[in-house]
Amino acid sequence: MTDTPAALREAHHADVSGGWLRPAVFGAMDGLVTNIALIAGVGGGGVSPRNIVLTGAAGLVAGAISMGLGEYTSVRSANEQVAAEVAKERRELERHPEAEARELADAWVRRGLPRDLAVQVADAVRANPEEALRMHVREELGVDLDDQPSPWAAAISSFLCFSVGALVPLLTYLLGFTSLWLALGVGGVGLFAAGAIVARFTYRGWWSSGLRQLLLGGLAAAATYFIGTLIGVSGIG
Template sequence: MRDPHPAVTAVIEHHHADVSGGWLRAATFGAMDGLVTNIALIAGVGGGGAGHRALLLTGAAGLVAGAISMGLGEYTSVRTQNEQVAAELSKELHELRVNPEGEAEELVAMWVARGLPVGLARQVADVLKDHPEQALRVHAQEELGVVPDELPSPWTAAGSSFVCFAVGALFPLLPYLLGLNNLWLALAIGGVGLFVAGALVGRFTDRPWWRGGLRQLVLGGLAAVATYGIGALIGVGVS
């Protein structure tokens, strides 16, 4: 016999991307920064008339220094944020222990403001009073906007940023590593890297890949034009 209510029994499976691990933002910033930084560095030094050795040294130094800086910066940033969240959670746990009624009323007020019936809001809040760990989780989500056991890892963020910066910075450096001394080829390869990175980000965010690629290509191109112009001016001035 055919089920008269297929919508009731059907299970719709869908998956969400991991938006809480901290790696995607760090990887995106790392790759983009690596590309733009080294493209701009090479364009600026090349615009000043530097030779193959100087360009190779500049690009390599930019890759290493930038990757280390990005990794340390991401680690410190995420670690500091997590420590701040931990301090706030400690305060919240203290309040839950010494003033459970007041904390329950806070939840009731927030839920009612969002349209939940008063009776139902109070019932749920009263149940949570007997479960401090779950109550802390709910208060953290409602008041701080975080999930205590899903905080981003500083090591994951640092590693993603370090590796992706290095990979991005490697693109415009490739011709010089292969023994070629062609600034425009290096910038073209960097431009391809920018487009690919922007397109990949577009795929992650369900936006048109070509739009993301073009956006990053234009932004990186503007940075390269600016630094090339400055390098050319300085090169003329000191020659």
Template sequence: MTDTPAALREHHHADVSGGWLRPAVFGAMDGLVTNIALIAGVGGGGVSPRNIVLTGTAGLVAGAISMALGEYTSVRSANEQLAAEVAKERQELERHPEAEARELAEMWMARGLPEHLAVGVAEALRQDPEQALRVHVQEELGVNPDEQPDPWTAALSSFLCFSVGALVPLLPYLFGATSLALALAVGGLGLFVAGAVVARFTNRRWFSGGLRQLLLGAAAAAATYLIGMLIGVQGSLG
């Protein structure tokens, strides 16, 4: 029975290898948690709202640049490592095609494929070197060499999302408020919303996803607030 267009759309998978979702999520969450904790720490130390804005802005800029550079380097290094492994596999296929075909067939047989079928497909692949290389890399390394994340996409995604996340707890101060509690509440709301949005991407319950991120961020903010308060108290006593 032929699938309808609607059924085909339902079975369409999301792009999980484009290199943007993981750094976007990581960047947004890191930006939120980092600046919420940073603001809580310096606020707990008793600094003025102006200095809180200065600290939070510096944290936003430094963190966004650091995240972008880290993502670019990480993704590019992983791609370069994969390219080296692909080149190594290409050499093996050129030097020992029979042994490589046998190895591939044995992998399929270990998964339950009949021997005659596994051997037949492996031998057929030898007629197309590029397709054989692709299949060998997928089977042996567990990745598709044609679908690797782009380091620039990862870097830009991380930079933008970290910046947006880090900006959220600063918004009350930028609009003229001077309450640390309000800034932390806005940051907490941002954490909950971000967690809920991510949960929608992963088909999890939005409320549990939002609550999890809120609790994790609250724990970080509480720790830095206490440290800031202790250092501020000690400094005033000294």
């Protein structure tokens, strides 16, 4: 039989392992929101354009490094935790192979497989220790040993995307413009665009995804602008 076009399309799924997409999206959004909020806060406080650029540049560098290190540490720690659990499962398979095979068969029975067939398959899997380990880890931990995220991919994608996102609201100042509202407007366009791009991977409507991100970033900017205005007017600092 020849696969239909619909079947062929369904066979090509997106990468959902979290290797690079999640930290990239998180980095870009965080970079945009962080620097838009920083610029709104210090701009609302009445500082000079030069100080706004300094604040934004410092936020870009500090935030990008923090995001990269945080993602690397987070993913590596998660992988190390998985490795420890896999080692524990390997020991259990070596010490109690029959009990582990029954446990695997029981899991399949709970999913609706006939017990005789489940026991037969579990016994067959037990004959291959590495495959048995993969099956037990997948059933008990929900982890695919062949599809673990890379801490380096997470760190680099987060670092780069945060930097790009944080640069957007600074662009107008770097080009010689001094209007706070122009910078915030460009940042708002960046937020909407980022949300619309994310919709490409999540299959949400690009319009609603863009508006959602614009609204969330706008709320953050409004809060910091209000605080900056309040502190500037009160003369603190």
